[in-house]
Amino acid sequence: MVGPFGGITAATMVSAITQHPECLGSPVSLTVNFAAGITPGAYTLNLRAARTNRSTQHWVLDITQTQPDGSSATVLTGTAMTALPRDTWALNDSPMPQVPGPEGIAPVPTPEALVWLARYELRNVSGPLPAKWDGRVASDDHHTASQSQLWVRDQPARPLDYPAVTAMSDIFFPRVWLRRAHMVPAGTVSLTVYFHASAQQLAQASDDYVLAQARAQAFSNGFFDQTAQLWSHAGALLATSHQLVYYKE
């Protein structure tokens, strides 16, 4: 609602880190804070490794833009961590929900005007945009009332990588719209993504569909949170995410 799709901005940060000549390993965590809407035109991405350990590395980043009056303003802040992959005990304690596969579900028509949305193929499993914007607060089942599940892949299809997973973690429309059947101004202010898949595991997922699931836990004082999970079609938990979203009223 304010500025471009936050997911692509976050993905650009991940891309910058992984392309940095000093980068150690692969992304394991990312937090970006959207301090102001990024405007069309040039921006400066400041990125530095604040600490490099034996197997982990901590990154600090921000985006600044020159304002009409010539001054420079911060529009995004963030931190990230990369790590060398280690072969350890592993367990997926959030198995993929049992849902219909993508093949039998019609793709959501994406309006041409929303260019970023048209870059995705989306197939809704549950919790679509309300059919009626009647302001009716949804069911009393707190766990599912603000939850959406959908199959997603890039359009045109391309192999998964860390930037793609980052952007997909922000693919959901605002939970407050679903919960209230009421379209209020809303926008992500902080996004955290944890990457559970190694580069090799991402490569295995190839260009297949990803199951994306999100729900809110609390709406209060003009902000709600959203927890999200991304699974490969084969059921590997690729990433988990938590974000905080501003809403107006």
Added chain:
Amino acid sequence: MVGPFGGITAATMVSAITQHPECLGSPVSLTVNFAAGITPGAYTLNLRAARTNRSTQHWVLDITQTQPDGSSATVLTGTAMTALPRDTWALNDSPMPQVPGPEGIAPVPTPEALVWLARYELRNVSGPLPAKWDGRVASDDHHTASQSQLWVRDQPARPLDYPAVTAMSDIFFPRVWLRRAHMVPAGTVSLTVYFHASAQQLAQASDDYVLAQARAQAFSNGFFDQTAQLWSHAGALLATSHQLVYYKE
């Protein structure tokens, strides 16, 4: 396992922000990354407001410590957001689980040697430390196998504030110990907390018990995540949290 209790370090960051003369409003989000163990002795906390909007403010912070060779090294990075409280539509979509109250549960004995732990009164509801460290991977119920619930308050009791809530969001022992009944080296590397309670709502919770709940979603490549919720005794969702934890093997 490496350095002091991360919760108190994170709480110190929140305290620094709220005491800053330029601080606008109250904390709504915090992310801290533990880049290295903080060692006993002096440290420098660098804190600046990177962006101040009409009702929100974005903070960037780090901690540096002078090394034995005289150089300065970053041991913590982080970002935070504060906001003026706004009166909006609100809904708790994660009602407090129905659990026995704290009164009938005996406090966990806290060893004097763990000074930080002795500063808490803890009453376990579910998911305590394994009684036997027999390496048996727990039940197949993925939702509860890595979950703990406990009543917590400061010892001695004191009214809740943002630093207290921040520290409590990191009160849990490593999920990998619970899941595996096996004590491997582990430590938080990144912690994000979203504050859903206004200062007034925190004041209402006073010095009463808080119900703290945490579970892991995925363990892979040497890191697991932990999602957590904190409710007031009256059932208000005070904060939600997501953290990434290193484990050794």
